Amino acid sequence: MILGLYNYWIVVVLMMIGFYIVIAHGNLVKKIIGLTIFQTSVFIFYISIAKVNGGTAPIIAEGIQLYSNPLPHVLILTAIVVGIATTAVGLALAVRIKEAYGSIEEDEIQKKDNLDC
Amino acid sequence: MLVHLPILQVIVPLMAAPLCLLIGRARLAWLFTLVVSALAFLISVLLLQQVMASGTIIYELGGWDAPWGIEYRIDELNALLLLIISAISTVVLMAAHTSIQQEISADRQTFFYVLYLLSLSGMLGIVATADAFNVFVFLEISSLSAYALIALGKDRRALWASYQYLIMGTIGATFILIGIGLMYQMTGTLNMEDLARRLPEVENTRTVFTAFTFVIVGICLKLALFPLHLWLPNAYAYAPSIVTAFFAATATKVAIYLLIRFTFSVFGLSFSFTAIPLQILFLTLGLAGIFVASTSAIYQQNVKHLFAYSSIAQIGYMIVGFSISSTTGLMATLLHVFNHALMKGALFLALAAVMYRIGSVQLNQFYGLGRQMPFTMAAIVIGGLSLIGVPLTVGFISKWYLILAAIEKGWWPVAVLILLGSMLAVVYVWRVVEAAYFKPPLAANETIKEAPLTFLIPIWILVIANIYFGIDTRLSIDVAQAASLGLFQGSHGVSP
Numbered sequence: 001m002i003l004g005l006y007n008y009w010i011v012v013v014l015m016m017i018g019f020y021i022v023i024a025h026g027n028l029v030k031k032i033i034g035l036t037i038f039q040t041s042v043f044i045f046y047i048s049i050a051k052v053n054g055g056t057a058p059i060i061a062e063g064i065q066l067y068s069n070p071l072p073h074v075l076i077l078t079a080i081v082v083g084i085a086t087t088a089v090g091l092a093l094a095v096r097i098k099e100a101y102g103s104i105e106e107d108e109i110q111k112k113d114n115l116d117c
Numbered sequence: 118m119l120v121h122l123p124i125l126q127v128i129v130p131l132m133a134a135p136l137c138l139l140i141g142r143a144r145l146a147w148l149f150t151l152v153v154s155a156l157a158f159l160i161s162v163l164l165l166q167q168v169m170a171s172g173t174i175i176y177e178l179g180g181w182d183a184p185w186g187i188e189y190r191i192d193e194l195n196a197l198l199l200l201i202i203s204a205i206s207t208v209v210l211m212a213a214h215t216s217i218q219q220e221i222s223a224d225r226q227t228f229f230y231v232l233y234l235l236s237l238s239g240m241l242g243i244v245a246t247a248d249a250f251n252v253f254v255f256l257e258i259s260s261l262s263a264y265a266l267i268a269l270g271k272d273r274r275a276l277w278a279s280y281q282y283l284i285m286g287t288i289g290a291t292f293i294l295i296g297i298g299l300m301y302q303m304t305g306t307l308n309m310e311d312l313a314r315r316l317p318e319v320e321n322t323r324t325v326f327t328a329f330t331f332v333i334v335g336i337c338l339k340l341a342l343f344p345l346h347l348w349l350p351n352a353y354a355y356a357p358s359i360v361t362a363f364f365a366a367t368a369t370k371v372a373i374y375l376l377i378r379f380t381f382s383v384f385g386l387s388f389s390f391t392a393i394p395l396q397i398l399f400l401t402l403g404l405a406g407i408f409v410a411s412t413s414a415i416y417q418q419n420v421k422h423l424f425a426y427s428s429i430a431q432i433g434y435m436i437v438g439f440s441i442s443s444t445t446g447l448m449a450t451l452l453h454v455f456n457h458a459l460m461k462g463a464l465f466l467a468l469a470a471v472m473y474r475i476g477s478v479q480l481n482q483f484y485g486l487g488r489q490m491p492f493t494m495a496a497i498v499i500g501g502l503s504l505i506g507v508p509l510t511v512g513f514i515s516k517w518y519l520i521l522a523a524i525e526k527g528w529w530p531v532a533v534l535i536l537l538g539s540m541l542a543v544v545y546v547w548r549v550v551e552a553a554y555f556k557p558p559l560a561a562n563e564t565i566k567e568a569p570l571t572f573l574i575p576i577w578i579l580v581i582a583n584i585y586f587g588i589d590t591r592l593s594i595d596v597a598q599a600a601s602l603g604l605f606q607g608s609h610g611v612s613p
Contacts, residue, residue, distance in 0.1 A: 019288075028280065038291060049301075086261065093283065096268065
C-alpha cells in the first residue's frame with residue numbers, strides 16, 4: 001500500500017512542503033520558492049500517472065508494443081512553461097517591491113502600507 | 118469564414134497582442150487595440166445570433182476529432198459570456214488612451230495594450246474552449262497578464278496587491294490543474310463532453326471526489342468567493358483605473374462561468390450537489406459574503422475600495438442564485454452576471470474619470486463634485502441605483518428573479534436576507550452621493566471641470582445600457598433562460 005503508491009506520497013509531501021512555505025514565510029522570495037515547489041509536485045503527479053506498467057518511452061520502434069502515455073508529458077510541458085512564467089513575474093514583482101518599499105519582508109511592507117493609509 | 122468564428126474569437130486578440138508591440142506608438146496601439154476589440158465584439162454578436170438561431174456550435178481545432186483534438190463549443194451560456202467580455206472590453210477601451218496617459222508613464226503605454234489584449238484573449242479562450250486542460254492554459258494567460266496590468270498602477274501598493282493576487286491566483290490555478298489531472302487519471306480524457314459521459318461510471322471513487330473538491334476550491338479562489346476574497350479589494354483599488362473597470366466587469370464573471378460549467382456540465386448536477394453539501398455551503402458563503410462585504414464597503418474611505426467590496430457582495434448574490442439550483446435561480450445568476458458587468462463597468466469608468474480630473478478617489482475628494490462633474494456623478498448615481506436594485510435599472514431585474522427563485526423554492530428567509538443585503542447597498546451608495554451632492558466643494562478642487570468626452574461617451578453608453586436592459590429585457594432574459602434550460606437538460610443525472 002505505502003510502497004506501491006510511493007509516487008503519490010512524494011507528490012503529497014512536496015505539495016505540503018511548498019504550500020506550507022507559501023503560507024508560513026513572510027519573505028517574498030521564499031514564498032515564490034514555495035510556490036515553485038508546490039507547482040513542481042503537480043508536474044511529478046502528472047508525469048507519474050502517465051507511466052504504464054512495463055511500457056517504455058513513447059517512441060515508435062520495432063518489437064515494442066507497450067508505451068507509456070505521452071499525453072500527460074505534453075500537458076505538463078505546457079504547465080512547466082506556465083510555471084516558469086509565473087515565477088518570472090513573481091520575482092520581477094519582488095524586485096519592484098524591493099525598490100519601492102526597501103524590503104521584501106511581508107510584515108515590514110504591511111507596516112509601511114498601514115502608515116500610508 | 119463564418120464557420121471559423123469560434124476560433125477567430127480567441128485568435129484575433131491573441132495575434133494582435135504581439136503586433137501591438139511592433140506598432141510601438143501609444144496612440145496607434147490604442148486605436149489598433151480598440152479596432153481588434155470591436156472586431157471581437159462583432160464576432161461574439163454573430164456567434165450569439167448563430168447559437169440562438171441554430172443551437173450549439175462545435176468547432177474542431179485543426180480538424181482533429183474530439184476527444185483527441187481540442188474542441189471549441191459555443192452554446193447559449195458561452196455566447197452570452199463572450200458577448201459580455203468583448204462588449205465591456207470595447208467600451209472600456211474607448212476611454213483607455215486618455216486615462217492611461219495620466220496614470221501610466223509614456224514608455225509603458227504600449228505594453229499596457231499588449232497585456233490588455235492578452236488578458237482579453239485569455240478570458241475569451243476560457244469561455245470558448247471545451248477542453249479542460251485548455252481552460253487551465255487560458256486561465257493562466259489571462260491571470261499572468263492581469264498581474265502585470267495591476268502592477269502598472271501608480272501607487273506602490275499596486276505592486277504589493279499584484280504580488281498577493283499572484284500567490285492566491287497561482288494556488289487557485291494549480292488546484293484546478295490538480296483536479297483536472299485526477300479527472301484525466303480516472304477517465305483518460307480532457308474533453309468536457311467526454312468527461313461528462315465517463316465520470317458517472319467512476320463517480321463513487323475517492324479520486325473523483327478529490328478532483329471535484331480541488332476544482333471547486335480552485336475556482337472559488339479565482340472567483341473571490343467569501344472568505345477567499347482577500348486578494349480582490351487591493352488589486353482593484355490600486356490597479357490603473359481602466360484595468361479596474363475591465364476586470365471588475367469581466368474577470369470574476371469568467372470564474373462564475375467555470376463554476377457553472379464544471380458543476381453542471383462536467384460533473385453533473387446530481388453528483389455536484391451530493392458529493393459535498395454544495396447547496397448549503399454556497400448558500401451560507403454567498404449570504405455571508407453579501408453581508409460581510411457590504412458592511413466593509415460602508416466603512417471604506419477610498420471609493421474604489423468601496424465598490425470593490427461591493428463587487429464581492431454581488432458575487433455573493435450570484436452564488437446564492439447558483440445554490441438555489443433551479444432554472445430560475447441559475448437564470449438569476451446569469452442575469453446578474455450580465456447586469457453586474459454593466460453596472461460595475463459604468464461605475465468604475467466614472468471613477469476613472471474622477472481619477473483623471475482629481476488624481477484621487479478618496480471619498481473626501483468627492484465633496485461638491487455633483488456640481489463640478491454633473492454627468493460623471495449622475496452616472497455614479499444611476500449605477501448605484503442599479504446596484505441597489507431600483508426598478509427601471511438592470512439591478513432590479515436580477516434581484517427580482519433571484520427573490521422569485523428563492524420563493525419558488527420556499528426559502529423565505531433567503532428572500533428576506535437578499536432584500537436586507539440591498540439595504541446595505543443603499544447605505545454605501547448614499548455615502549458617495551452625499552459627498553458629491555450635499556457637501557460644499559473643496560477649495561483645492563474649485564477649478565475641476567467635467568470629464569472629457571472620451572470618458573463621458575463610454576460611461577454613458579454603459580449607463581444607458583443599464584436603463585435600457587432594465588426596461589427592455591428581451592435579449593438578456595431570453596439568452597439567460599435558454600442557457601439555464603440548456604444547462605439543466607444537458608446535465609446528466611436528475612436534478613435534486
